[in-house]
């Protein structure tokens with residue numbers, strides 16, 4: 001299976017399946033001398049781990065990361081950094097019924113068709129369990145960005161189903177998102193949204209949602225002007241997360257409804273801009289303003305209701321969802337989106353060193 005590596009200068013390779021022995025990640029290209037705060041890495045994993053509240057999957061994984069290499073006296077050595085995260089609570093028997101039927105809108109059919117062999121226990125490699133490895137690596141990227149340039153990255157839930165946070169991120173306290181189990185930066189909306197997700201869960205159904213992510217203190221000059229535009233790499237990073245169906249940065253789809261005279265970001269004499277419809281990126285290169293973007297997640301495919309489907313021989317069968325699944329992925333997706341953003345920015349930060357003398 002190809003495509004398990006992401007990034008160029010700051011590169012990660014993830015491995016492992018949801019019901020195998022462990023998952024993990026190897027990070028290549030992290031400079032030497034970074035203070036590797038392992039408590040921070042674990043805290044990031046704790047934000048993503050399953051079983052953390054009534055509105056997430058009830059699979060209980062501690063997601064305890066063991067660091068295997070690349071560290072000496074608390075600092076990175078410049079050699080590959082690797083983390084191992086054992087799987088502790090697979091309960092694979094719940095998936096015996098999955099040998100035959102394909103779950104509609106999961107990856108069961110496409111994996112079977114492409115490889116002819118498939119670990120039917122959970123989603124195997126297609127399970128979002130793999131994203132724990134990305135979060136461990138993303139935590140290292142966050143530490144790097146903070147230590148070299150003071151860059152911060154914060155995501156929060158800005159919509160669940162049809163319910164939306166109306167205020168822009170500039171009017172919200174982004175750190176307040178950690179105060180509720182949904183990770184929504186609008187506390188009043190959070191309560192309504194949590195109650196809604198809980199109702200959907202009790203009905204055996206699932207619902208989608210949107211995250212907003214903001215990167216601040218990103219210096220001017222990150223990104224490449226042609227194919228590896230900063231927003232193109234952010235888009236790929238976000239669309240590589242399980243269940244993501246949409247990405248927009250800056251004014252996004254709404255920007256298409258405006259006139260140029262309404263949309264242009266006018267300069268101040270210090271080259272900052274009065275507005276930020278560009279989302280901090282122009283011509284694929286960061287301009288020093290906040291980088292902000294939205295990521296849309298579909299409703300989780302595995303529902304606890306009977307559904308018509310087919311088995312691998314094309315026979316019609318009825319599927320009854322089993323196992324432990326998220327009714328809505330957005331609360332756990334917050335650290336994943338931040339991690340992928342950090343990986344892209346760390347990669348471009350290191351690549352930017354070749355830009356000029």
Ligand SMILES: Cc1cc2nc3c(=O)[nH]c(=O)nc-3n(C[C@H](O)[C@H](O)[C@H](O)COP(=O)(O)O)c2cc1C
Pocket residue numbers: 057105106107123126127128131241242243244298300301302324325326329332333336
């Ligand atoms: C944090 C997170 C948790 C998820 N939890 C589940 C889950 O419990 N059950 C499920 O069927 N899909 C879940 N998904 C989505 C599947 O992993 C995803 O739909 C599947 O890999 C097929 O890929 P696609 O939806 O991107 O086409 C989750 C996704 C994320 C990001």
Ligand SMILES: C=C(O[C@@H]1CC(C(=O)O)=C[C@@H](OP(=O)(O)O)[C@H]1O)C(=O)O
Pocket residue numbers: 018019049050057058059061090121122123124126127128129130132242323324325326
């Ligand atoms: C285990 C995690 O979440 C899983 C994500 C997931 C999916 O299909 O994406 C399906 C469920 O697990 P399984 O692979 O056992 O079916 C979730 O519990 C995790 O994120 O660590």
